[in-house]
Amino acid sequence: MVRTFPFLLLFATCMGLGAATAVPATLSASASTTHAALRDGDGEARLQRIYTLAAQGERRRALEQAQDLVRDYPHFQLAQWVYAELLAASIRPEQGASARPHTQATTTDLDNEARLRLKALRERPPPGTIPAQFLHLPSSTRHAIAVDASRARLYLLENTGKGLRVVADYYTSVGKLGVEKHAEGDMRTPLGVYFINGSIDAKQLRDFYGNGALTLNYPNPYDQRRGKTGSGIWLHGTPPDQFVRAPQATDGCIVLANADLTRLLRTVQIRSTPVVIARQLAWVSPQSLQADSQNFAQHLQAWQQAKSQGDMGKLMSFYAADFTSYGIDLNQWRSTLQREVRQLNGRSLQLKELSYLHWHSDASEDTMVVTFGEVAQGTRSGPIKRQYWLRQGGQWKIFFEGVIG
Numbered sequence: 001m002v003r004t005f006p007f008l009l010l011f012a013t014c015m016g017l018g019a020a021t022a023v024p025a026t027l028s029a030s031a032s033t034t035h036a037a038l039r040d041g042d043g044e045a046r047l048q049r050i051y052t053l054a055a056q057g058e059r060r061r062a063l064e065q066a067q068d069l070v071r072d073y074p075h076f077q078l079a080q081w082v083y084a085e086l087l088a089a090s091i092r093p094e095q096g097a098s099a100r101p102h103t104q105a106t107t108t109d110l111d112n113e114a115r116l117r118l119k120a121l122r123e124r125p126p127p128g129t130i131p132a133q134f135l136h137l138p139s140s141t142r143h144a145i146a147v148d149a150s151r152a153r154l155y156l157l158e159n160t161g162k163g164l165r166v167v168a169d170y171y172t173s174v175g176k177l178g179v180e181k182h183a184e185g186d187m188r189t190p191l192g193v194y195f196i197n198g199s200i201d202a203k204q205l206r207d208f209y210g211n212g213a214l215t216l217n218y219p220n221p222y223d224q225r226r227g228k229t230g231s232g233i234w235l236h237g238t239p240p241d242q243f244v245r246a247p248q249a250t251d252g253c254i255v256l257a258n259a260d261l262t263r264l265l266r267t268v269q270i271r272s273t274p275v276v277i278a279r280q281l282a283w284v285s286p287q288s289l290q291a292d293s294q295n296f297a298q299h300l301q302a303w304q305q306a307k308s309q310g311d312m313g314k315l316m317s318f319y320a321a322d323f324t325s326y327g328i329d330l331n332q333w334r335s336t337l338q339r340e341v342r343q344l345n346g347r348s349l350q351l352k353e354l355s356y357l358h359w360h361s362d363a364s365e366d367t368m369v370v371t372f373g374e375v376a377q378g379t380r381s382g383p384i385k386r387q388y389w390l391r392q393g394g395q396w397k398i399f400f401e402g403v404i405g
Helices: 005-014 042-055 059-072 077-090 093-099 107-122 221-225 258-267 286-309 312-316 330-344
Strands: 134-136 143-148 153-160 163-171 192-201 212-216 234-236 248-250 274-278 319-325 349-360 366-376 384-392 395-403
Touching (some): 042 059, 042 077, 042 107, 059 077, 077 107, 107 163, 134 286, 163 258, 192 221, 192 349, 221 384, 221 395, 274 349, 286 312, 286 395, 312 330, 319 330
Parallel strands (some): 143 274, 319 395
Antiparallel strands (some): 134 349, 192 212, 192 274, 212 234, 349 366, 384 395
């Protein structure tokens, strides 16, 4: 049998884990914990501490902590594998092989999982940066989620008075055949800007889905525009006998450890929490997004002004020729807009709780996903609408608009 753990030790050392490495605050290592007290991120934090100890040559402490880890997380297969290799290294070679547990996961899967977890420890998002898709979020949107498929990583961001900041990040599993979903059953995870549109309690699901599920609005209008099919893309947990899955092991959903999913279930807001799923996230300073944000804001304000003034010619110029809204084409939409303009009766239109998220697709298309409450001056409430804009020839055009709440 090929011995893989020495390679992982070498990998950990090359990544600097042999030095005094600080585990990120969101993944702070803990002492041995009871099963009832297990919390999100704990299993990974403790595994990373074991790697650090082993790379520093403290094999006995690493073995002791690995033994505690597999006791608390008996279905954490990577932890079982690391524990077995540490145990094998501490006894006679002829006994080492029998010390390794049988595991459902292949050695390649575990190796890939280990690489991704170690990489996530060392290559953190630079301080003060955010994913480039988040141009503007209102204060009422308290959290956002970003998934980096290349790193098998989900980031939970909190929207604070000073902007977005990462408050937790978790290992995830995506589709068996990777990302960029095109069709029903293609075993791929979609890429794009989505929103959590529902929560399903574990009692309503098979054990396969673990502690529950958060549903996404796939296919969104941009997906539908590109002819993509399929449905039922969820964020969900794992069965009781499984801690996590291999990096690419789902039918298209995003799967997390149950404790990590529970944190999301308790945190996110249905309908308003955005979920960006990217092949690879670009982390940038918020200041670097200001130019794109201001440029688009000018187009949105011009649309708002045209509708407030009842200028139908100007208003219609903002819509793409192939516009659709829940089966309604552009000609039918004109009638809808005329009715809405009459209802305004000369009052200005206000956009409340405005958000816009930028998506640059693999097809080199720029889209903007805009959500707002449409409120006439002098009134307290109005419909919540979402628009999808596409940059065409240097101009932004709306190809979908509809009420979502």
